[in-house]
Amino acid sequence: MIIVIQCRDQVGLVASISALMSKHQYNIISLGEHVDVAENLFFMRLEVAGDTVSPDLEQELQSILPADAVIKINPQPDKKVVVLVTKEYHCLADILIRNYFGTLGATVQCVIGNYTVLEDICKRFDVPFHHVSYETQDKLQAEQHITQLVQQYDPHYIVLAKFMRILSADFNKYFPMRIINIHHSFLPAFVGANPYRKAFERGVKLIGATAHFVSDELDEGPIIAQQIIPVNHTYTAATMMNAGKEVETSVLAQALKLVFDDRVFVYNNKTVIIE
């Protein structure tokens, strides 16, 4: 059983929580805890042996924790996700493979693409594909169509697997801290469009990718994971882009695993990740 707790910090929290576990004879397999001293905030992820949740457990936890405590017991054991894509296959294919073999930690309900090039790969894995064109309709209409599809599937998370359109603030607010994007640079460097072109022009010796939750500000949401690879003068913007696809795939997979494992807490536009 997994228990995650986020609340104001106070003396004795670990003691009272673990005493409660002890009272229920729940043996603690792993206890990850973080205190942000400056902000006086407490974060905990507990893994205890067994899956039988005592019906009173949440209420008992609430009674020993500060009033603001957010407690999740076995959060979303069967996570569902909708994936948005454009034309690039690498992140989507990696997700579909893990989904097919049962190692994603969530189930892909459908893929929504603003082009049809990735329809066939979805079909090969029996995953529904919906085409929402941004060319035969305006951005507002397209987004309404996406919203309608997402509402129909009602996923826990939306994954932007190289979806090259910017979603409106309205859309993002509707799914706060539930949209995960992969941006093809090590943020905050190269926000916005064409990061590889900008990286090439700046002459950097590293390129990278960043998986983050989407917030109102473009590429400014809480960062979940970042990775880089070395590059040099022999790279063009195009070969940087190709090399970058490998790191984009890897960092998105890493971030999804952390999120789907209930290891990611969000506050102050940052993440706490308890591994």
Add this chain to the structure above:
Amino acid sequence: MIIVIQCRDQVGLVASISALMSKHQYNIISLGEHVDVAENLFFMRLEVAGDTVSPDLEQELQSILPADAVIKINPQPDKKVVVLVTKEYHCLADILIRNYFGTLGATVQCVIGNYTVLEDICKRFDVPFHHVSYETQDKLQAEQHITQLVQQYDPHYIVLAKFMRILSADFNKYFPMRIINIHHSFLPAFVGANPYRKAFERGVKLIGATAHFVSDELDEGPIIAQQIIPVNHTYTAATMMNAGKEVETSVLAQALKLVFDDRVFVYNNKTVIIE
């Protein structure tokens, strides 16, 4: 205040330890804990605010922990080390610099070298240097001389900073898990002499270094830290050795920091490192 605990695992350990902290009004700044489920062992490192140790604390901890518990409260706040070297300067110089600027986490009492080439750098930092030749006397005599010097300084740890002689099992037993060696390969690859030559001959694409506690078996002691760097066909054994010096320096510094910060636990010829 730092408290480290190692004992048999049982239900409720975290609860009772943190309740005790809470009773003393010690606010927990960081709590790192590990359970080896297979071996039923419990490891904890606590950092609590303030440095005033209640005189009863150790006894109180003992009373709530299993009988085999090893408890250390503020272990060795003023750690002392003796460093053994041969001819290569890179690890020693890094240690002397950190020692001089007060960032080593320990005090270098003296350096013992089986050659004199590193005497001058020690003098420049006002660190005593002792020459123990393996050429004007036999190995047994040399080691007796080293033993005598070490006994005189009575250090908490002995650091083999590229000491290219093998210490006898007798010497090692005298300082169990208190001798830290840097080996110039990613163990267990290339045990023993000339690892860069062997790496070159095998055509590896990575070389590395390993900091470990010394045990009776050559290069078989508990590993504290390992790092690697990429190499390729343009490297000779000599250029591998030069490149490797950077990683040796870095990995030894990392390991010493972990040990001197009381973050390293040893059991079953392995380390638990609570960061």
Add this chain to the structure above:
Amino acid sequence: MIIVIQCRDQVGLVASISALMSKHQYNIISLGEHVDVAENLFFMRLEVAGDTVSPDLEQELQSILPADAVIKINPQPDKKVVVLVTKEYHCLADILIRNYFGTLGATVQCVIGNYTVLEDICKRFDVPFHHVSYETQDKLQAEQHITQLVQQYDPHYIVLAKFMRILSADFNKYFPMRIINIHHSFLPAFVGANPYRKAFERGVKLIGATAHFVSDELDEGPIIAQQIIPVNHTYTAATMMNAGKEVETSVLAQALKLVFDDRVFVYNNKTVIIE
């Protein structure tokens, strides 16, 4: 056009080769060259603009190079591969995805598995799958069946994508330096079976994977690529294995790209990789 040359070194090789390119008005896009001074060997990979190969080019090259020169002009532009697997999907799936999207640099002709668990994923990509059981027949018979299939497809390379059976020296000799294996450790550490179990028991702080050509000696062939990831005391042999799958997938993909791009030269049980 790609030209690769391997021969004895002598003064003036670069001059005469590039003069010949100049004479043909072939503009050199990239020239990668390596000399093993100790062995007196010369390696070159040339990329020149245009794909029209003058019919005399090979003979002209031969006339200006030492008699032992091995020259390849546009080697195997349509490379074909046969992939051998057991039960683990990660390397195979990555290869199938790249094959499907045309970014592998070669065409997968078929997959041969000693179990049928990976048959479905192959079918989804319309790649023929052949089951060769090692349980209903002995090893010799199974290998004869594999040999017969390989002869039928006549591939340029055979990829062992987590094929957990050891092929006989006879099989290997039949395809010298044309069989690429992924081994789940940073060789030469943990040769043979169960490397993650051995890594766990040794308490290493890094695990890795190695892609290499297969030779007569188990896990002793020329290394093409190696990568590592950090691990710590919280890993079991099982979680090391899971984490290792990511690096196995990545390092095999890297090695295949290098081989299929004609960047890998082999000699003295080592590789020269001209990037």
Add this chain to the structure above:
Amino acid sequence: MIIVIQCRDQVGLVASISALMSKHQYNIISLGEHVDVAENLFFMRLEVAGDTVSPDLEQELQSILPADAVIKINPQPDKKVVVLVTKEYHCLADILIRNYFGTLGATVQCVIGNYTVLEDICKRFDVPFHHVSYETQDKLQAEQHITQLVQQYDPHYIVLAKFMRILSADFNKYFPMRIINIHHSFLPAFVGANPYRKAFERGVKLIGATAHFVSDELDEGPIIAQQIIPVNHTYTAATMMNAGKEVETSVLAQALKLVFDDRVFVYNNKTVIIE
């Protein structure tokens, strides 16, 4: 002997250069070459056996190369550097150590500090230290003093080893592409002051450092080397800064080695590094 060439690209350059080497019976040990196809620029670094330079070599090279060719034969075999520092010791100490043991690839002529805290470490290595206060005089006066010292020593390069003052555009123009700075972030992220504070506030999962030539625009000059290390939510701005010091030291050492080895070419505000 090392020869570096930078010029417009044209067909046959490698051929004619290597033919000239061949004519002089200079055996080529390593030939590194890069063509920027988009900009039509050619870069070459040659290492040939022996150190006897034929007196006509430069003229002969000039005669076979485009008129704009910049040719350097054995550039600055005895490089001299002046190091500017403020209070942090880590980069300076690393440079002093390498200087003392003869592995820096250049000679430190003096250290100029705007505080005196690093005077003692310089004295211990018999390296002159000059104090130029920014507090007892205004910025213009301080910079004039630095300029006068630099003119007196006439170094090939100036190294800003955590010099926390911004030099004026006038100063920089006086030493174009000869001032090497270490900036404590992976540029272009976190330009300017307090990068670790900004990194902490942004919640990045990587921090890094960048060694670059100084240009008129703050932190916008050509990048020589970049490295990163992973961080997480347990880091404060202060612990990021401490961890960052290790990577700053490492990346500045890497950049200096490349520059002092004559491997770094500059154009278009970028570097070509021929390793």
